[in-house]
Amino acid sequence: xxxxxxxxxxxxxxxxxxxxxxxxxxxxxxxxxxxxxxxxxxxxxxxxxxxxxxxxxxxxxxxxxxxxxx
Amino acid sequence: xxxxxxxxxxxxxxxxxxxxxxxxxxxxxxxxxxxxxxxxxxxxxxxxxxxxxxxxxxxxxxxxxxxxxxxxxxxxxxxxxxxxxxxxxxxxxxxxxxxxxxxxxxxxxxxxxxxxxxxxxxxxxxxxxxxxxxxxxxxxxxxxxxxxxx
Numbered sequence: 001x002x003x004x005x006x007x008x009x010x011x012x013x014x015x016x017x018x019x020x021x022x023x024x025x026x027x028x029x030x031x032x033x034x035x036x037x038x039x040x041x042x043x044x045x046x047x048x049x050x051x052x053x054x055x056x057x058x059x060x061x062x063x064x065x066x067x068x069x070x
Numbered sequence: 071x072x073x074x075x076x077x078x079x080x081x082x083x084x085x086x087x088x089x090x091x092x093x094x095x096x097x098x099x100x101x102x103x104x105x106x107x108x109x110x111x112x113x114x115x116x117x118x119x120x121x122x123x124x125x126x127x128x129x130x131x132x133x134x135x136x137x138x139x140x141x142x143x144x145x146x147x148x149x150x151x152x153x154x155x156x157x158x159x160x161x162x163x164x165x166x167x168x169x170x171x172x173x174x175x176x177x178x179x180x181x182x183x184x185x186x187x188x189x190x191x192x193x194x195x196x197x198x199x200x201x202x203x204x205x206x207x208x209x210x211x212x213x214x215x216x217x218x219x220x
Contacts, residue, residue, distance in 0.1 A: 031147060031155075037217065
């Protein structure tokens with residue numbers, strides 16, 4: 001079983017008044033496409049970017065990102 | 071909540087990589103096709119340099135004009151600095167191209183001088199550079215499309 005970083009960003013954006021990928025990207029200095037790639041688990045962000053994303057949603061890192069198998 | 075995943079779409083830097091890749095493949099396919107025939111017919115150095123210059127010039131004009139058009143259509147995204155994913159993908163492309171360039175240069179610089187000369191060596195060197203660039207842009211566009219997982 002291959003393990004990888006999964007995330008709850010889509011859900012958290014929805015809970016944050018349907019924040020767009022572009023808005024989230026702007027707040028952490030990333031493009032909309034990179035946010036889309038992280039959401040679809042095609043790109044694993046750096047630790048710093050992961051902390052920035054968690055900070056936007058005011059959630060601990062482990063509530064936004066998980067290390068899990070698929 | 072919409073459960074359908076949003077499309078990733080083409081990032082500005084991905085569009086530029088596609089443009090550079092296609093321009094390079096088309097331009098140098100034309101050049102090598104013409105140069106091969108010209109060398110067989112005993113073309114002069116001036117004629118071959120003219121052919122290379124024309125192809126390089128045409129490629130440069132197409133890439134610059136198309137890049138400006140893409141940048142204008144992309145708006146603020148074109149002015150934004152590369153983010154961490156863009157930089158990681160660019161590094162991966164450069165690393166892949168480095169090995170191709172190394173092998174090509176070893177062949178051209180260390181092996182070919184014993185058996186070939188003149189334009190054969192120049193074209194082989196150019197082919198090594200072009201192949202390395204194609205590998206670089208190919209790796210970049212593949213990484214954007216298929217995902218980049220460190």
